[in-house]
Amino acid sequence: MADIDARSVARFVEDTAHAAMPHRLYTLIFPMDRPNGKVLLGMKKRGFGQGKLNGFGGKVEPSESVEQGAIRELAEESGLRATRVENCGLLLFYFEDNPVAMEVHVFMAHEYSGKPAETEEMRPEWFDIDNMPFSQMWADDKCWWPLARNGRSFVGRFWFKADQVTITRQALTPVDSLDFARNARNIS
Numbered sequence: 324m325a326d327i328d329a330r331s332v333a334r335f336v337e338d339t340a341h342a343a344m345p346h347r348l349y350t351l352i353f354p355m356d357r358p359n360g361k362v363l364l365g366m367k368k369r370g371f372g373q374g375k376l377n378g379f380g381g382k383v384e385p386s387e388s389v390e391q392g393a394i395r396e397l398a399e400e401s402g403l404r405a406t407r408v409e410n411c412g413l414l415l416f417y418f419e420d421n422p423v424a425m426e427v428h429v430f431m432a433h434e435y436s437g438k439p440a441e442t443e444e445m446r447p448e449w450f451d452i453d454n455m456p457f458s459q460m461w462a463d464d465k466c467w468w469p470l471a472r473n474g475r476s477f478v479g480r481f482w483f484k485a486d487q488v489t490i491t492r493q494a495l496t497p498v499d500s501l502d503f504a505r506n507a508r509n510i511s
């Protein structure tokens with residue numbers, strides 16, 4: 324079993340039993356076009372979450388910070404180069420058939436260059452931020468997206484059945500700041 328990633332910040336919001344689980348770090352980043360009320364999503368073409376629309380992201384490499392990982396994954400999966408990002412959420416996912424918790428650090432990309440392009444992993448498409456395609460997204464998204472859309476920071480915990488669809492328990496809290504995570508990760 325994997326060790327608890329030293330960069331994990333889940334212990335700040337979890338009970339003792341969950342904090343003792345190994346946590347794998349992921350990023351999830353949403354390029355925003357606020358003036359036009361749009362967000363860029365990608366249709367996942369392979370791997371975990373295949374067939375779902377989502378933000379861009381993936382595992383954080385050992386050599387990079389969470390923010391660097393988010394920017395790298397966005398470039399790899401959409402072709403966009405983010406120049407201003409904001410950490411807006413922390414999501415913890417527990418799947419009943421997986422002893423490793425997913426710790427997903429959520430970002431908005433407010434400034435970026437380049438044009439979205441289809442890659443091996445994602446097919447990007449702009450959507451209206453007030454008319455999200457939730458039926459094609461992960462089941463948790465409709466819970467926390469309204470907070471993210473309104474510029475609120477949040478911490479969410481979701482327990483999934485092995486079917487990866489059914490949420491059996493959830494806890495979602497708007498927070499004033501995610502500084503506890505930034506400070507723990509020692510990011511200026």
Ligand SMILES: COc1nc(N)nc2c1ncn2[C@H]1C[C@H](O)[C@@H](COP(=O)(O)OP(=O)(O)OP(=O)(O)O)O1
Binds near residue numbers: 351372382427463464
């Ligand atoms: C369970 O609910 C989820 N909801 C949302 N919105 N996003 C999720 C959920 N579970 C996982 N994700 C996100 C987190 C990451 O952005 C991706 C999964 O990353 P992936 O497995 O694709 O990681 P990569 O490093 O890109 O994978 P490869 O090893 O295939 O390159 O989904």
